[in-house]
Amino acid sequence: MTEVLQLVVNGLVAGTVLAVPAIGFTAIYAVLRFPNFTVASHATIGAFAGYVANTGLGLPAWAAVLVAFLVAGLAGVVNDELVLKPLRPSGALTAAIAAVALTIVLENVVRFIFGNDLRGYDLPIRRDWQAGGLRIGPQQVQNLAIAVVAMAAVFAFLAFTRMGKAMRAVADNPMLAGIKGINADAVARAVNFVGMGLAGIGGMLLGLDTSIDPLTGFRVILSVFAAAVVGGLGSIPGAVVGALTIGVAEELSLLSLAPAYRTAVGFVAILVVLTLRPRGILGERAY
Amino acid sequence: MTPSPRSVSRRALFQGAGALAAVAAVPAAARAQGGALRLGALNPLTGAGGSYGPPMRKAIEWVVSEINAAGGILGRQVQLFAEDDQTNPEAAVRAARKLIDVDKVAAIMGTWASAVTTAVAPLCWESKTFLTTVSGSDTITQLPHLGYLVRTQPNTHLQIGKLGEFLLSLKMKRVFTLAAQTPFAVPSQKRLAEVLTKGGSEQVGAVIYDKDKTTFRSEIDQALKARPDMIYMNGYTPDVTVVMKELYKAGYTGGKVAQAYAVNGKLLNSLPAEVTDGTYTVAPSPSIDSVAYKRLAKVLGSDDLDPYSCQCHDHASLVLLAIAHAKGDATGTAIKDHVRKISQGGGVKVESAAEGVKLLAQGKEVNFDGASGPCEFTETGDILDTRFRYEQAEKGKFKLLRIA
Amino acid sequence: MDTYLVAMAVFAGIYALLALGLNLVWGLTGMINLGLVGFFALGAYVSALSTKALGAPIPAGLAAAMLAAAAAGALVAVTTARLRGDYLAIITLGFSEVVRIVASNEIWLTNGTDGISGIPGPLRGRVPPEAFNLVYLGIVAAVVAAVYLVLERVRRSPYGRVLRAIRDDDQVAAVAGKPVLAFKVEAFAVSAAVLGLAGGLYGHYTSYIAPEVFVPLISIYIVLALTAGGTGTNRGAVVGAVLVVFFLESARFATGWLPGLQPVQVAAVRELVIGASLILVLRFRPAGLIPERIERIPRPSSAA
Numbered sequence: 002m003t004e005v006l007q008l009v010v011n012g013l014v015a016g017t018v019l020a021v022p023a024i025g026f027t028a029i030y031a032v033l034r035f036p037n038f039t040v041a042s043h044a045t046i047g048a049f050a051g052y053v054a055n056t057g058l059g060l061p062a063w064a065a066v067l068v069a070f071l072v073a074g075l076a077g078v079v080n081d082e083l084v085l086k087p088l089r090p091s092g093a094l095t096a097a098i099a100a101v102a103l104t105i106v107l108e109n110v111v112r113f114i115f116g117n118d119l120r121g122y123d124l125p126i127r128r129d130w131q132a133g134g135l136r137i138g139p140q141q142v143q144n145l146a147i148a149v150v151a152m153a154a155v156f157a158f159l160a161f162t163r164m165g166k167a168m169r170a171v172a173d174n175p176m177l178a179g180i181k182g183i184n185a186d187a188v189a190r191a192v193n194f195v196g197m198g199l200a201g202i203g204g205m206l207l208g209l210d211t212s213i214d215p216l217t218g219f220r221v222i223l224s225v226f227a228a229a230v231v232g233g234l235g236s237i238p239g240a241v242v243g244a245l246t247i248g249v250a251e252e253l254s255l256l257s258l259a260p261a262y263r264t265a266v267g268f269v270a271i272l273v274v275l276t277l278r279p280r281g282i283l284g285e286r287a288y
Numbered sequence: 289m290t291p292s293p294r295s296v297s298r299r300a301l302f303q304g305a306g307a308l309a310a311v312a313a314v315p316a317a318a319r320a321q322g323g324a325l326r327l328g329a330l331n332p333l334t335g336a337g338g339s340y341g342p343p344m345r346k347a348i349e350w351v352v353s354e355i356n357a358a359g360g361i362l363g364r365q366v367q368l369f370a371e372d373d374q375t376n377p378e379a380a381v382r383a384a385r386k387l388i389d390v391d392k393v394a395a396i397m398g399t400w401a402s403a404v405t406t407a408v409a410p411l412c413w414e415s416k417t418f419l420t421t422v423s424g425s426d427t428i429t430q431l432p433h434l435g436y437l438v439r440t441q442p443n444t445h446l447q448i449g450k451l452g453e454f455l456l457s458l459k460m461k462r463v464f465t466l467a468a469q470t471p472f473a474v475p476s477q478k479r480l481a482e483v484l485t486k487g488g489s490e491q492v493g494a495v496i497y498d499k500d501k502t503t504f505r506s507e508i509d510q511a512l513k514a515r516p517d518m519i520y521m522n523g524y525t526p527d528v529t530v531v532m533k534e535l536y537k538a539g540y541t542g543g544k545v546a547q548a549y550a551v552n553g554k555l556l557n558s559l560p561a562e563v564t565d566g567t568y569t570v571a572p573s574p575s576i577d578s579v580a581y582k583r584l585a586k587v588l589g590s591d592d593l594d595p596y597s598c599q600c601h602d603h604a605s606l607v608l609l610a611i612a613h614a615k616g617d618a619t620g621t622a623i624k625d626h627v628r629k630i631s632q633g634g635g636v637k638v639e640s641a642a643e644g645v646k647l648l649a650q651g652k653e654v655n656f657d658g659a660s661g662p663c664e665f666t667e668t669g670d671i672l673d674t675r676f677r678y679e680q681a682e683k684g685k686f687k688l689l690r691i692a
Numbered sequence: 693m694d695t696y697l698v699a700m701a702v703f704a705g706i707y708a709l710l711a712l713g714l715n716l717v718w719g720l721t722g723m724i725n726l727g728l729v730g731f732f733a734l735g736a737y738v739s740a741l742s743t744k745a746l747g748a749p750i751p752a753g754l755a756a757a758m759l760a761a762a763a764a765g766a767l768v769a770v771t772t773a774r775l776r777g778d779y780l781a782i783i784t785l786g787f788s789e790v791v792r793i794v795a796s797n798e799i800w801l802t803n804g805t806d807g808i809s810g811i812p813g814p815l816r817g818r819v820p821p822e823a824f825n826l827v828y829l830g831i832v833a834a835v836v837a838a839v840y841l842v843l844e845r846v847r848r849s850p851y852g853r854v855l856r857a858i859r860d861d862d863q864v865a866a867v868a869g870k871p872v873l874a875f876k877v878e879a880f881a882v883s884a885a886v887l888g889l890a891g892g893l894y895g896h897y898t899s900y901i902a903p904e905v906f907v908p909l910i911s912i913y914i915v916l917a918l919t920a921g922g923t924g925t926n927r928g929a930v931v932g933a934v935l936v937v938f939f940l941e942s943a944r945f946a947t948g949w950l951p952g953l954q955p956v957q958v959a960a961v962r963e964l965v966i967g968a969s970l971i972l973v974l975r976f977r978p979a980g981l982i983p984e985r986i987e988r989i990p991r992p993s994s995a996a
Contacts, residue, residue: 011505036778084971091978094724094777099974101726101785102912105967113960119502119526121533126563128539138537211503212530220502223786260506261498261797268786272771275779334955372955377807379955381900389695389821403806407900410810414899415821431810469796469804498796498805 003134008252014141016228016248017148022203022221023228023240024155025196031172031235032192035093038100039080040200040225042107044218047073047201048208049111056123065122066147066205073201074194080107081193104219112215119212144206151202152241155195159237164191172235220264224251227267231274233281242282246270324367325360325618327352327607328393328417330383330408331600335375336499336524337400339554343588343597344398344422345370350587351604351641358642361608362616362649369393375400375524377407384408388415394611394618397603399423400596401524402471412436418620418627420603422596425472429668435624438606438669440599440660442572444472445479450676451545451570452483455518458568460543462492464516466507466531468499468523476522492516499527508534518543525550529558536563547571548679549594553686561684572660573677573691574598580605580639580659595660602658605641606631609656612645631656632664698825702897704937705832706890710910711917711929712839713886719924720852721879722859723773726781726911728887730788731761733795733906735888736895737802740811743896750814754892761888762881769880773873785908795903807902811895828897835893836930839886843926855879909963913940916970922979940966 022044029037050072054065080103088099129136159165164187170178171188179185203225204218224247232243247270251263258265274281329348333341352366360366369391373380380399387393388411395418399405402425409428412419413436421428421437426444429437442450455463463484467473473496481491493514495507508531511519519535521528521544528550535544548571556564572595575581584601585593607623609630614622630644635653638644644654656663661674678689710728717723735757743753772783795802802808814831816824846852857865858872866872895901913936921932943962953961 007509036782038782088971088974091974092777094781095974095978097778097781098724098726098915099971101781101908102916102967102970102974105909105912106964106971109960109964109967113957113964116954116956119530121529121558126533126536126560129537131539136538208502214502217502223789226782226786255506259797260504261501261793264786264793265790268783268790271783271786275775275783276771374955376904377809377900377902378905381898385699386696389699389825407807407809407902410899414816469799469806471806496799500796500805 005253005256007135008255009249010135010137011141012249012252013245014137014145014248015252016245018144018203018206019221019224019228019248020241020244021148021151021206022200022225023232023244024152024237025199025203026225027229027232027235027237027240028155028168028172028192028199029196030229031237032168033089033189035089035096036100036226036234037085037196038097038222039077039085039104039107040197041218041222042104042111043073043077043080043197043200044204044207044221045108045111045213045215046076046204046218047198048204048213048217049115050201051205052120052122052208052213056120059123062122062124062143062209063147066202069201069205070151070198073204074198076107077193077197077200078190080197081189086189108215108219115215117214119214121212122209124209138210140210144209147202147206151199155199155237158195164188168192223264223271224267227270230271231281233283236281236283239281239283246282324365325611325616326367326369326391326393327604328387328391328396329368329370329398329600330373330380330387330396330404331370331398332375332400332404333372335373335401336526337375337549339525339552340400340549340594340596341372343594344400344600346588347584347597347601348397348604350584351601351608354640354642355608355645358645361612361618361645364616364618366608373399373401373404373408375404377401377403380404381407381411384411388412388417394418394620395420395607395623397607398596398600402428406431406471409433409437412620416620416624418607418623420607422599425470426475427471429666429670433669435669436620438627438665440602440658440663440671441595442674443670444475446673447547447570447572447676448476448479449483451520452480452487454568454570454676454678455520455545456484456487456489458518458543460518461489462514462516463489463518463520464492464511464514465494465520465522466504466511467494467496467520468527469496470522473522480520497523497527499523501527502530504531504534507531508538508540512538512540516542518545521546521550523550525552525555529555532559532563532567543568545570548677549596551681556681556684556686564681565683567681568689569679569681569686571595571677571679573675574660575658575662578639578657578659580657583640584659593659598659602656602660602663605644605656605658606663608641609644609648609654612648628665630654632662695822695825698822698829700937700941702825702829702832704934705829705836706894706897707914707917707937708836708930708933709839709886709890709893710914711921711933712836712843712926713883713890714914714918715924715926715929716843716846716886717880717883719918719929720847720855720859721876722777722862723769723876723880724777724781725784725880725883726908726915727768727784727786727788727791728914729906729908729910730784730791731765731884731887732891732894732910733788733791733901733903734764735761735891736901736906737795737808737891738888739892740808740895740901741801743812744808744810750812750896753896754889757888757892758885759888761891762885765884765887766877766881768884769877770873773876773880785911788906788908788911792903792906795906802903805903807900808895809900811899811901813896813899816899832893832897835889839889840926840930843886847926909966912970913966916966916973919970919978920973936966939969 026040047069051065051069054060054068127139129138167183228244228247229240232239251266254266331341331344352368356365371383397420399421402423405421405423413433419437421439422441424441477494497507545568548569551569610623610626611618613626613630635655638654664672677691679686738760739753739757742748742756796805862872917932917936922928
């Protein structure tokens, strides 16, 4: 029983961390209407930006996370302006393929600079806290805290700022938003900045506990997509619900599958949801 | 890729040119045509074995340059083509094809990782190219290599046998094996269980993981559930680094042991002392008292050579002596047929290829003993026996326990 | 040097097969298969295991590869055929990753990450390497020619027209009474069979396969080949494949001239340029070098 509980605990932590990039992914989908695979490479970019900030500049974890957010967010805007925006008029499929190609380009830029070796952040290695047969690492708890803060910031942004409200308007009804004078381009840039910034935070959080390499983002993209789809593509609360679901499901899968099959869980979840309830748990465009 | 500039010194070329006239009957086989003898080096310059590749290559280059400086073999200079296998079987196969198809080498020397050797071996025996390796997996000499393969590293059976005895001597009762996916993972597991059981202890469990992951939390959980007093980390440096970090975080306080190529100086430098302290390491010990070792140590600039550069020194020496014994027939088949004639049996004991070539030219027989050991091979290409070196990590440095 | 060129030509042929397979399902039927490398892998493993572990002759191994891939293709199509294009892209990509993970972990079956070495090849070991390469090139060229002819036939046939109708608007095709799902599944399965055949040919040529060979990057190579050559045309597929292989190999030489680059950096540059090329093609020449010519149905001569 403790085994199952431990897995659930691990799953909730993993799910909360997964929610960060999932929100980014689903927000971009809500506004720009195509699945932006480059969330994978921006997660990697964020992870490495944070790594440089931490090991190169000696910044503590929370500051390095901010760096990850800013660098990934900026990269997201630039990449979209240069590459994806001109292709969006050609349709969602072309944009999706271009996003896959772009993610390969960005991943290899990182690989060119840093090589393939695993790297760890310069953080003290501390023993896990144990209680009642369960163990949880101090780093995991910190990740949880950072993820919650990030999500709270996003919700506040969407609810209270002008740009946030404009974003919701465009996601809800782009034509009406245009008529009301909301600048679609500005909104696109904003959502890319926030969305990819969140991907960057996600990439770094993944690596804080373990290590990072150029494939960090790619390894997690299927789970991110699964979280967004399960919760309902385009719905931000849906992304959170979906991420927690996927996080726990992946951990529980360890009861019967080898650890390497966690990605398969995400894949199966996507299939199941798209076949049986394509709107996801909270439904597309629910906000 | 062009051959490395150090391997063919211009001075030696001019020296050897005069002796070219002395070349008599040279077989007309494609690879043994008049002109330079062509040999290949395939070492891990990058990847998990990346810290060992450069000294391995340097050792081979040095032996070749010594031979060339002494006039080559029967007047023919030796040309070395060196490639990086990236500790990756796929890259290694492509590099090997280039060495075999384009550079037409008679031998490929110095593959390190067992998976690399397993992938490259069929290409070698099918094209009758001689392969010398430092890989240890039992499965390698069990391949149908038709004699085109020898290795200077003790095989898994021997290595794990000694490891098991060592753990028994430490009075360990419950050993858990955490292994990366490699050709030797399963044979190691089986052999360790065998040795431990015979000594009254037990291998309480074994897990094989895919080494390309960044976290091994579930595998660690499995290991700790079995309450071992010793964990054998049978992987490579990158994954063992992560395993050790996670063992520490999980609060494990029992014993840890690994092969020295995994827990090496680089790993000790990258982790805090609390994480690595107390870890035991095992490695085959080179013949540190031999003349060959001492000369190689001077060339490589270190008193404490890793076993692989010593073995590579011996690879190059054995291959060149075999060609010399075959009267200059620089083909894989000739090397295969002659390598044991110069490495074991009667004959003058020599510890350098240059010395041996000179004696062979005088019609004498030789028996080469190298920097890694006496280099005596069985029919299947394994070495007969060797000594081992046991160390323990203490405050971020290695302490030698014994050589036995 | 010429062995090297022959080897390049063999890879170009294998890539051409992959591109032809993708063209059937994407160019003709409008279903993107970003997971084509998964079927490639499946074919490679089935053929390798049949010939090495079970001792079957190579043609039997290739046949088994085609069957296994076709079955997998049908299964994937049945579950995903109704998905929108961009979802289908991600799902098929996920499929190929799952195939790779299974290959990496089911050690009892696939030997895991160590891969399968010593895969038999026709006459390998009994003739010198140069002869082996030439023979193999002949085989691959023959297969490519055969598949090309068959697929051209399909493209021009009424069957092909139905597929294109489905590609252009499957709702209209459904209204016209065509069992759209059945057509899609069939096309996907046949396409997968071609991909599996290419996989088998790959394994027997290189003698070694491992899960890390079968990465999504290869699917991108083929998408690039098809988009650059001309989506919808089989000729474009072959031309595109040759271009991509030529480009990849010359990149290998070119980066050899760049001093001081580590192999990992050289590899990174090559992959980067491929991704960038695909983006450029999508942007500036989406119809490809050999755009599809819409064949006009000949007008019946008006009587009046």
